[in-house]
Amino acid sequence: MNDRKKHVIMMAHQLFIEKGFQATSIQDILDxxxxxxxxxxxxFSSKNELLxxxxxxxxxxxxxxxxxxxxxQDASDLEIFIKQVEVQTELNRKNKLISLLEEVNFSNDKEIIHFIRIGQLKILKWLHSRFLDIFGKEKEPYILDCAIMFTGILHINFKYYSAAHEKNINISKVVRYSVSRIVSIMEDVAKSKEQLFEPQLLGHWLPKNHQQKKVFxxxxxxxxxxLKSGIKDTDLEDKYLxxxxxxxxxxxxxxxxxxxxVENVFNEMKKDLSPTNKKEIFALEVLISTYFQRS
Amino acid sequence: MNDRKKHVIMMAHQLFIEKGFQATSIQDILDxxxxxxxxxxxxFSSKNELLxxxxxxxxxxxxxxxxxxxxxQDASDLEIFIKQVEVQTELNRKNKLISLLEEVNFSNDKEIIHFIRIGQLKILKWLHSRFLDIFGKEKEPYILDCAIMFTGILHINFKYYSAAHEKNINISKVVRYSVSRIVSIMEDVAKSKEQLFEPQLLGHWLPKNHQQKKVFxxxxxxxxxxLKSGIKDTDLEDKYLxxxxxxxxxxxxxxxxxxxxVENVFNEMKKDLSPTNKKEIFALEVLISTYFQRS
DNA sequence: AAAAAAATTATACTACTGGTATAAAAATCA
DNA sequence: TGATTTTTATACCAGTAGTATAATTTTTTT
Known part of the structure; x- marks a missing residue:
């Protein structure tokens, strides 16, 4: 992207943080x-597209x-998860992302609303997969519920904590407290077997291409x-890399x-590598063919 | 209030529900x-004042x-609380109050923002007092935390539940699930003695006159x-009532x-009633004097 | 270095917004 | 009936997002 264009986005972001999105006119951004x-x-074709x-x-x-x-790192380590959430929360705070999203969610612009929705669902999906790492497969029926409630708890705690402590915000404290709560909630719902959301909802909400693309x-x-690490033949290494x-x-x-x-290049390579990396070559072949089948 | 004025408010509300606040122009409301x-x-001096x-x-x-x-009713009965929250949630849904508040919170109008803030704090205060009824005085250090988290949990659950079930929303299910969670959280935090918010924060946030007025x-x-029920002298009843x-x-x-x-009338009354309703007369005297001291 | 192409500017323009001002008409009240 | 208030219609103002265009500057190509 153009440097100048990036600069405009940065300046606009600054203004959005200071005055809010609605209250920032295009003239403000120009000046x-x-x-x-x-x-x-x-x-940009509009202020919305800049956003x-x-x-x-x-x-x-x-x-x-x-x-x-x-x-x-160990994906089941709760401390890693806490660190991740801390980073996320700190960036949210720094960029005033949450209030920006909340504000802009009422812009009546379909594209923006869809974009935000997908963004939130991706966060939910991320939480879902991380909770699966941490709490294990046997808790799966309750993981979506907990992922949803975690966002709510963290959000509300952060909101009131910010209101109470103005600038001296101890993000770690809020995150740890919220994580402790969701750990306990997870135990509670797994024991009482109460379930609010059906686990397949997430897959239903997130358009397939979003999921598929990530997986692919x-x-x-x-x-x-x-495959790269499997190439032993130094003569041909450059070529196949x-x-x-x-x-x-x-x-x-x-x-x-x-x-x-793509198919031609792949077949060229297959001839030489097939015997040595049979499994990976086959996997790649499947990936390529299903990819082109889809599109 | 004028009937016509009320009618305008109703019509505007209808438009706000359909199109949102920002997207509804004054011309729309006029038409x-x-x-x-x-x-x-x-x-109204502005659209904001109508709001x-x-x-x-x-x-x-x-x-x-x-x-x-x-x-x-028994204030410590959890079922009563659930009913109350259900009523609240149903009215929120019917009036689209939550999204209206969220949208309008970015209107850059000080008065509106203050109004919404006070409203939310009043809800928090109400939850606080109800949780005190339900969970008892010994849980007090954790009640503010739980009141805050309850709003977050209920809000997020309702949001995603609405997204999942479109129109067939079983409010009771969401409320009961959320209440179950907060009951468990309350146990959890009381046991682990974790605390995020200092209990006196609520009093600090809510301007004194709001609390005082209610108490007063x-x-x-x-x-x-x-005092009224204490008046036995039927001759003077009319007068003192x-x-x-x-x-x-x-x-x-x-x-x-x-x-x-006020002081004159009170003193007139005091002469006659003082012996019979000593305690109440004294209490009223204190209330009157502190009232005028304050203002 | 010159020519061509692309990016940028200044400016005027449209259609809309919230809000003000005012004179005429209508409804209400005494 | 006559006075007063309310309501209307209309014109107006300043500000908004976005379009259009001709002139100027910068970049790229030759």
Missing amino acids: YSGISKGTFYNY IALLKELYFEMEQAQNKLLVG QRDIDKTITA EFLDFIQDELLHAKKPRRHL | YSGISKGTFYNY IALLKELYFEMEQAQNKLLVG QRDIDKTITA EFLDFIQDELLHAKKPRRHL
């Missing part, structure tokens, strides 16, 4: 970021920071990484992946 | 309720319905009722209670 109206409408660009960046930043903490991304990543990178990039990042090119 | 702009601004008038009515309706359920209202009511009603009305409903008038 504050020193661009003309024409340029603004060259970058979406901002939200995408904030979400991305959040996911990044959050996932960084988990790599190579992880699968292709795993398979290609395995290039091939694998090409396939990965084409499938994950290209707007219209070139089917025949 | 929908069939009045002219001049009349509108004769009734405040609406919110006042809705809050009043809610308090009424809620308190009706408690009279003559109840005290004066109690004292005067006791008139006196007591006057004092009560003057202190509770007059904009500027006439101090000397």
Whole structure:
């Protein structure tokens, strides 16, 4: 993305934090970021689209920071989860993301509302998978309930805690307290077997492509990484690394992946690697074919 | 209030429910309720003031319905509490009050924001007193925490439950589930002695006059009722009933209670009643004097 | 360095908003 | 009936989001 465009988004974000979204006029953004109206409408077709660009960046930043903490760690460790939530909460606070989302949810713009909805569901889905890590498969019927209630408890605690302590906010305290509560609630509902939401609701809410894309991304990543590390032949290493990178990039990042090119490259590679990495090659083949079948 | 004015508020409420507050222009309200702009601004100085008038009515309706359920009942009965919350939730749903409040909280209108804040704190205060009834004095250090979390849990459960079940919303199920959770949380925090909010925060948040007014209202009511029923002298009954009603009305409903008038009437009465209702007369005297000291 | 292309600016414009002002008409009251 | 209040219709103001366009500046290509 253009540097100037990014700068405009940053300046607008600053204004949204200070005055709120509604109260910030486009003229304010123009003055504050020193661009003309024409340029603004060259970058964004509306104030709402600027907002979406901002939200995408904030979400991305959040996911990044959050996932960084988990790599190579024990997923069932509650402390890791607490750290992740702390990071999330701190970023929310810094970016005033929650009040921005709440405000903007009433903008009557379908795209924005959908975007926020998907964002919240993704958080729910993340919590669901993390709770599954932490509490184990046997608690599954109650995990969606607890994920939902956790967002509510954390949100309300943070809201009133902020109101009570103005600037000296001990995020860790609020997060730990809220996590303690949900741990206890999980025990409680598992024992009394009370259930409010059917577990399959989450899958029903989240459009398939969102889920599928994520799963696909992880699968292709795993398979290609395995294949890369399996190449012993140093003579051909450069060639096949290039091939694998090409396939990965084409499938994950290209707007219209070139089917025949990908399949051709794959078949070239299959000839040589098939005997040594049978399992992974097969997995990759399945991934590629199902990918093109879908689209 | 004028019937026509009430009608305008109703029509506006209808529009707010359908389109939201921001999205409803004053012109919409004029067209929908069939009045002219001049009349509108004769009734309300702005759209925001119309909103405040609406919110006042809705809050009043809610308090009424809620308190009706408690009279003559056992305050520690959890079932009564559940009924009260159900009524509250049903009215919220019917009036779309929650989303209206959330939307309007970003209106940058100080008065509205303050009004909503006070409203929420009053709900919290109500929950606090009800939890005190139900869970007992010994749980007091944790009652504010639980009141806060209860609002969060109920809110989030209702939100996702509505999303999942569209129109077939079983309010009772959501309320009962949420109440079960808070009962368990209360046990949990009382046992682990974890506390997030200091109990005195609520008193600190709610401006004194709000609390004091309520307390004062109840005290004066109690004292005067006791005095009324204590009058045995049928000859003087009419006279003293008139006196007591006057004092009560003057202190509770007059904009500027006439101090000397009230004190004079009270002293007239004191002469005759002092021996028979010593205690109550004294209590009333204290109430009157502290009342005028304050203002 | 020159030419072409793209980005940016300033400005004027439309249609709408909330809110003000006012004179005429209608309803209410004494 | 006559006076007073309420209501209406209308024109008006300043501010909003967004469009259109011609002129200018910057970047890219040759």
